[in-house]
Amino acid sequence: MKIHLFIALISFGLSSSAFAQVLEEQESATPILATLDSLTELLHHNGFMQNAEYVQVDELDFNPGKDLPHYPATLIQDRMNSIGSEIALEYNSYVKGFIDLYGVKKKELTSKMLGLSDYYFPIYEEILDRNNLPLELKYLSVVESALNPKATSWAGASGPWQFIYSTGVRYGLTINSYIDERRDVFKSTQAACDYFKDSYALYGDWLLVIASYNCGPGNVNKAIRRAGGSKNFWAIQRFLPRETRGYVPAFIAVAYLMNFAKEHGIAPTPGDYIPLIESVEVNGLLTFEQMASALHMSVDKIYDLNPHYQKELVPDFEGGMQVYLPLQQAMLFSEIHDSIAEMPLIDELGKPYRLDLSIEKIRYKVRKGDNLYSIARKYHVSTSDIKEWNVIHRNRVVPGRYLTIHIDKKERVYLDLPEQAVLAQQVDDRGHCARFHTIKSGDTLYSISKQYEGVTVEMLKKWNNLADNSTLMPGHVLKVAEGS
Numbered sequence: 001m002k003i004h005l006f007i008a009l010i011s012f013g014l015s016s017s018a019f020a021q022v023l024e025e026q027e028s029a030t031p032i033l034a035t036l037d038s039l040t041e042l043l044h045h046n047g048f049m050q051n052a053e054y055v056q057v058d059e060l061d062f063n064p065g066k067d068l069p070h071y072p073a074t075l076i077q078d079r080m081n082s083i084g085s086e087i088a089l090e091y092n093s094y095v096k097g098f099i100d101l102y103g104v105k106k107k108e109l110t111s112k113m114l115g116l117s118d119y120y121f122p123i124y125e126e127i128l129d130r131n132n133l134p135l136e137l138k139y140l141s142v143v144e145s146a147l148n149p150k151a152t153s154w155a156g157a158s159g160p161w162q163f164i165y166s167t168g169v170r171y172g173l174t175i176n177s178y179i180d181e182r183r184d185v186f187k188s189t190q191a192a193c194d195y196f197k198d199s200y201a202l203y204g205d206w207l208l209v210i211a212s213y214n215c216g217p218g219n220v221n222k223a224i225r226r227a228g229g230s231k232n233f234w235a236i237q238r239f240l241p242r243e244t245r246g247y248v249p250a251f252i253a254v255a256y257l258m259n260f261a262k263e264h265g266i267a268p269t270p271g272d273y274i275p276l277i278e279s280v281e282v283n284g285l286l287t288f289e290q291m292a293s294a295l296h297m298s299v300d301k302i303y304d305l306n307p308h309y310q311k312e313l314v315p316d317f318e319g320g321m322q323v324y325l326p327l328q329q330a331m332l333f334s335e336i337h338d339s340i341a342e343m344p345l346i347d348e349l350g351k352p353y354r355l356d357l358s359i360e361k362i363r364y365k366v367r368k369g370d371n372l373y374s375i376a377r378k379y380h381v382s383t384s385d386i387k388e389w390n391v392i393h394r395n396r397v398v399p400g401r402y403l404t405i406h407i408d409k410k411e412r413v414y415l416d417l418p419e420q421a422v423l424a425q426q427v428d429d430r431g432h433c434a435r436f437h438t439i440k441s442g443d444t445l446y447s448i449s450k451q452y453e454g455v456t457v458e459m460l461k462k463w464n465n466l467a468d469n470s471t472l473m474p475g476h477v478l479k480v481a482e483g484s
Contacts, residue, residue, distance in 0.1 A: 071263075079260050080252075085136045087206040089252050090234070098246070098253035103264045109146065114261055114268035116147040119275070120160070124189055131193040134206060139254045140192075140213065143247065149183050150307050158182040161192040171195060177381040177406075178315040184308040186279075186324075207233035207248055211240060214247040277305065278330035283320040286341060287410065288312040294340045294436075294477055295329040296464060311380075311408060328465040332479065336436075343436075343477070345412075353412045360407045368399045379405050437480045439472050452480045 073091055076099075080089040102110045124138035144162040145151040152158045156165060159182035165175060171191035173181040181187045199209040202217060211233060212220045223239035230236055237245050257264060289312070292299045303312060305324045314321045325333060333340075345353055364375065372383040372395060386392065389404050397403070437448055445457045445466070460466065463479040472478075 076256065079263075080256055083136070083255065083259055085255070086134050087136050087210075087255075089136075089255055091252075091256075092234075092249075094237075094246070094249035095252045095256075098250045099257060101250075102253055102257050103266065107266055110257060110261065110266050111269045112271075113142055113147050114258065114266065115271040116273070117142075117258065118268065119271060119273035120147050120185065123185055127186070127189045127193060131190075131197065133193055133196055136255050137192075137196060137206075137210075139251055139258060140210065141189075142254045142258070143250050149185055149188075159188045160185055161188050163188065163191065167195070175382065175384065177385045178310060178313075178317075179308055179321075180310055181308050184306075187308075203231060205231050205233070208236075210248050210251055211244050215241045215244040219244065274305070274326045276327040277324050278327050279322045279324050280330050280333045280337070281320045282314045282323050282337070283316075284341065285316040286314045288314075289345065290340055290343070291323070291333070293345050294336060294343055295325070295332055296439075296473070296477055297326075297329055298473075313408070313410070351414055353414045358409045358411075360409050362405050362407060364403045364405050366397045366399050366401045366403060370397060370399065372397060375403065375405075379407060381405065381407075437478045439478060443472055445472070448478065448480065455480055 073096075077091040080091055083089060120141065121138055124141065125135050128135050128137055141147060141160045145160045147160060149160045151160070151162065153162060157163060158168075158180060161182070163171070163173065163182045168175055168182045168188075168191065171194050173184075173187060173191050175182065181191075195213065196209055199212045199217065200206065203209055203212065203220070208220055208231060219241055220236075223236040224231060226239040227236040233248055237248075257266070261267070288299045288302045288306075288309070291297070292302055299312060302323075302325070303309070305326075309323075314323060364379075366375070372386055372392075375397070376383045376386055383395075386403060386405065389406060437451070439448075445460050449455045449457050449460055460478060460480065461468075461470075
């Protein structure tokens with residue numbers, strides 16, 4: 001996201017060269033600051049942030065002759081050296097301004113990201129280590145998306161690593177109407193690793209790899225030529241696009257603060273995340289609603305773990321699809337996956353129904369002013385799908401032409417079943433009766449345990465991973481027998 005910020009600077013007796021240096025430093029920070037503020041606002045609208053006030057560039061301290069409060073430059077450089085990274089972390093006035101941003105002006109955002117890092121960083125580190133890459137590259141995701149896998153920029157970049165469409169596809173990510181693997185934390189991190197390896201083979205310098213990730217190799221190559229062939233980031237910095245001049249210092253500042261947050265008085269905000277995640281394979285069309293009911297989860301929780309599924313359903317693609325679930329629910333899924341699609345769902349009034357899933361094909365006549373993007377947005381599909389359905393090879397459509405659009409339909413079909421018939425259908429594929437119980441309004445663990453011989457409250461809590469204060473949601477399903 002880029003928002004143009006206008007800066008008014010007053011010299012106050014600075015020499016022309018000193019003034020030019022301050023101006024260049026502050027101008028180089030403008031685009032990256034706009035990006036960070038936009039993500040702050042995005043997080044605010046998603047419930048992460050309490051405020052989304054914009055920070056102006058001239059509020060930050062880029063003065064090379066002045067230390068940050070209580071922290072001389074030599075101390076900060078010593079701390080950076082102690083991180084032990086093969087990425088050269090150098091403290092200077094550019095980096096100082098972004099430490100001021102993350103450590104002071106956006107202290108609350110940094111606290112939130114520290115909390116989220118407890119979930120995301122172990123995932124990143126495992127994949128980076130598997131690829132023999134510096135673990136500190138994980139901090140790029142902080143700068144790119146503030147660790148928000150749902151983040152989307154105005155330019156169409158998406159996911160925790162903010163891939164644009166073409167780069168995502170080039171690095172093996174599936175992007176269509178149903179799936180956007182740029183939002184898959186595991187697969188997009190591997191794609192980012194592939195990019196890092198390709199870029200390092202080209203430059204042999206990690207700061208240039210990071211710069212290339214932001215502005216592309218073409219701009220980095222041009223800057224190297226203009227700097228007389230130097231492959232030192234600080235030597236070519238002034239020849240790079242303005243955003244990239246601030247991007248690399250922002251990365252170094254994040255790497256420093258995420259390691260020394262405590263020393264700057266920043267504590268992590270506890271995050272609501274699930275520490276143990278397991279992937280399961282889904283074969284056949286299955287909605288999040290069906291999985292949520294069978295696994296006694298909320299649809300929102302499944303979506304939080306699987307934001308790459310764009311329609312809250314797992315499509316029936318050849319070879320099956322992966323879904324990420326909490327470990328306990330993944331184990332339950334492995335036991336009952338063949339019967340989930342047949343389990344009746346229960347609405348808010350306790351009435352059983354099934355989901356009727358179908359695809360409707362419509363004909364759309366292209367109008368003057370239409371383009372592939374506007375049509376795709378109107379019908380909640382992707383431009384690539386429209387091109388595939390209609391054998392279009394270019395990115396333009398002609399007014400008057402008819403296009404075929406595939407629309408997913410999901411309708412409730414109510415079932416005329418007595419309560420016992422509903423329960424009888426909720427068995428596993430081996431025919432173990434009363435294995436599951438659909439929660440009704442007013443149910444308690446005690447009242448449910450009394451309906452099944454030999455079942456206790458403690459058994460129900462163990463089988464369903466329930467805490468003492470767990471809320472029973474009408475329509476969700478409880479396991480009430482181990483089966484044999």
